[in-house]
Amino acid sequence: MILPIKKFPDKVLRAPTQAVVFPLSPEIKKLTADMIDTVKAADGIGLAAPQVGKSVKLVVINLEKSGLELFPLYNPRIVKTGFKKIEIEEGCLSLPGIFGMVKRPKKVSVEAYSASGQKVVFEDDGWVSRVVQHELDHINGTLIIDLVRKYTQGGDVVKAWKKQKLL
Template identity: 55%
Template sequence: MKILKYPEKVLRVKGKEVGFPLTKNIKHLIKEMHITVKKAEGIGLAAPQVGKSLRIVVINLEHLGIPAFTLINPEITFFSKTQTDLEEGCLSIPGVYGIVARPEKIRFTAHNEKGEKVSASADGMLSKVIQHEVDHINGVLIIDKIKKYTQGNEIRERHFNT
């Protein structure tokens, strides 16, 4: 499965809600997204990054002891006032990294692959990854949020006009 690169238009489109029960095509898409993010050595991937304007994200933080999981139609319902800065990159904008300030803690709701509604809290790296991926399904990219570029500033100046 190919990961699309900026400025592909689908990366700027708000994803459509996914209905239940999941179709075979959606189940296959989710499986392929999990394979793709692992092959790319990424920690998260959103459906728009593979050309599908849908509200699906997969998270892969297995290196931190968190099993890989899928969020369907996720919504962040609470953001803490405390923010922390973290360097972020994006599989759809290779070579560009920068400092992004994000709320330290969040609460969110989503559906799992069985269609069950789940609610949970997240902090630290998990919070940051979920926020980054939810941005993707809302058409928002890190180049919209970076407050200081750490790598790739010349790429930004040449290609993004930001």
């Protein structure tokens, strides 16, 4: 089932998130399936639970276009970051029409859990690294408008939000 995507300034995007417990409840299983349907329908490369109004530590990564199978990550966290940082243009399904340059570590080590509750640890310095960092920010209530220093699109909208004290 495709879920509506919450857009800024919806407060759920800033709310604290709860850890997922194992074995997964039917609600979390359903949420995972719905988030997969939603990220595909939106043609997004990642989606975090707060973006569909659920304050839980769950993200789905959809890099099928890069040849990876779509996968969910439960309770993900970054355990190590590389020194090297790179600036890449990012957008967000919760911020339609807004794009900007975001500087992040190139390489990260991630610890998370699979649907079966198995701990997974992996390292990446490509798209997975970038998308996981963006989605993990959502879990922590951070949005790209907190990080962008130079907008490539929609900078005027963000300026208006700042004036309205929305960020």
